[in-house]
Amino acid sequence: MRMWKTFSSLTIIIVLCAAAAQAQPRSNGFSVVLLVGDTQGTASGDGLPTAAGLRKALSDLKDFLPYKSYKVLDTAWLQGGETRMKGLEEQEYEVEVTNIDLIQPNIATRISGRLNIAFTLQEPGAAMNSSEEYGRLAQAASLEKERGQIQANLADLSAKYKEQHPAVVQLKARLAQVERSLRLARARKLIDSRFEMSPGETVVVGTSKLGGGDKALVVLLTAVAAGGK
Amino acid sequence: MSDLRQRLIEGDPLARESGLNALDAQRIRQRMLVEARTAPAGTVSWWSRPLMVAGALAACLLLAIGIGTRLNVNESRVAPPPAQSQTRRQLQFAAPGGTRIIWTFHQQLEL
Numbered sequence: 001m002r003m004w005k006t007f008s009s010l011t012i013i014i015v016l017c018a019a020a021a022q023a024q025p026r027s028n029g030f031s032v033v034l035l036v037g038d039t040q041g042t043a044s045g046d047g048l049p050t051a052a053g054l055r056k057a058l059s060d061l062k063d064f065l066p067y068k069s070y071k072v073l074d075t076a077w078l079q080g081g082e083t084r085m086k087g088l089e090e091q092e093y094e095v096e097v098t099n100i101d102l103i104q105p106n107i108a109t110r111i112s113g114r115l116n117i118a119f120t121l122q123e124p125g126a127a128m129n130s131s132e133e134y135g136r137l138a139q140a141a142s143l144e145k146e147r148g149q150i151q152a153n154l155a156d157l158s159a160k161y162k163e164q165h166p167a168v169v170q171l172k173a174r175l176a177q178v179e180r181s182l183r184l185a186r187a188r189k190l191i192d193s194r195f196e197m198s199p200g201e202t203v204v205v206g207t208s209k210l211g212g213g214d215k216a217l218v219v220l221l222t223a224v225a226a227g228g229k
Numbered sequence: 230m231s232d233l234r235q236r237l238i239e240g241d242p243l244a245r246e247s248g249l250n251a252l253d254a255q256r257i258r259q260r261m262l263v264e265a266r267t268a269p270a271g272t273v274s275w276w277s278r279p280l281m282v283a284g285a286l287a288a289c290l291l292l293a294i295g296i297g298t299r300l301n302v303n304e305s306r307v308a309p310p311p312a313q314s315q316t317r318r319q320l321q322f323a324a325p326g327g328t329r330i331i332w333t334f335h336q337q338l339e340l
Contacts, residue, residue, distance in 0.1 A: 036340065060326035088340055119331075190338070193319060193331045203329050210318065210334040217340060 028199075030097045032076045033220040034085045037067030037206070040214060047072050054220050057202040065206075067216055084124070087217070093190070096120045097221065100194070114196045115223055119205055123187035133188075140185040143178055150175045190217065199225035 033049055048058060048070060058070065074085040082096040100106075100116040127133040154171050161168055190207045197203050201223060208216035238244065249257075316336040323329050 056326065057328045060324035060328035061330070063326065064324040064330070188335070188338075190335065191333050192317075193333065195321065195329070195331055197329075201329075203331065204324075205331045205333075207333040207335060207338065209338040210316075210336050213338060213340070215340040 028224050028226045030078045030080065031220075031222040031224055032078060032083070032085070032095055032097065034073045034075070034087065034093070034095070035070045035218040035220070036073055036088055037061075037065065037208075037216040037218050038069050038071070038214060039067055041069040049075075049220070051222075053200070053202045053222060057204055057220050061204055061218065065216070067218075070218065088215075092124055093217075094120075094122050094124055094126075095219070114198050116194070116196055117203075117221075117223070118194050119191065119219075119221060120189065120193075121191040121205075121207070121217070121219065122189040125184045126187040126189045136185045136187075140182060143182040143185055147175065147178050147182060150178060191219070197221075197223050199223050 031054075033054060035048075049055065049072065061067075062070070073087055076083045076085055076095065078095075078097050080097055080099050080102070082094060085093050085095050087093050096119070098118040100118055106116060127136050150171060154168070154175060157165070157168050157171060163169075191205055193205055195203065203221050204218060205221055206216055206218040318334045320332045320334070321329070322332075
């Protein structure tokens, strides 16, 4: 009888915990704002997000990081999953936001109401792992060598023939093809992070060159709560 | 010669004694059986043989681990770590205002 009472009590507690977890405000999607931070230029608020949460995150960022100006490159709204965003000079980025709890349910984060997030930002075609990266480096070195030879040949041919000459046109096409392959071989995974966030919270995810660099890529990631907060 | 032999047989005091009676013989036999059962089983005990085998196996294992470790050290000396130029470092911290910042540093990143 006593054992039965204990078992009933435990069942009730578990059911209440589950109900409480369900009652927590869950995310309704993610707002992704891609910015470039620059040490040059003057600080101006032109084109920057106006939402209060984003403004606060940007303000905290400006106080903390050495970049003077910030410019919005692209914005996106995601339920979760992958999208492409425009970067500097026609460079595109693949951005992926995954709520890990949907794949691997975790009772701890579920009860706390926090979201377990995996965020990646990479150039299209980036290597999946370090061994593939190593192969890409070797490929890039080979393509750079080929590009140098083509450019030298093109300079010689351009001195002899006009631009419309079939040999010049063919070599230019080959150069464009090699440069495309080179861009693909050099494609990098720039950000690959896992973190927890609360619905309604804005987390800043960024990347820059080690030891400085004039520019940085900054992402303002907001988990929008189910109520639209 | 045969005379001497005859004399020795005649002089043997045990030859004239009667043998053990059945009761004494039975007692002696029982005592011997009891002693045989309770006595320790010789110099090699029942547990020492498996222990010796286990010891030999452990020694072989240690030897193999030692050789393996040395081989791995040699291999790591030959092969450099891949993709060193793509090194990333990640830092998570919070700004004074409370906003959490997750920053990735790249060794080679030109935007």
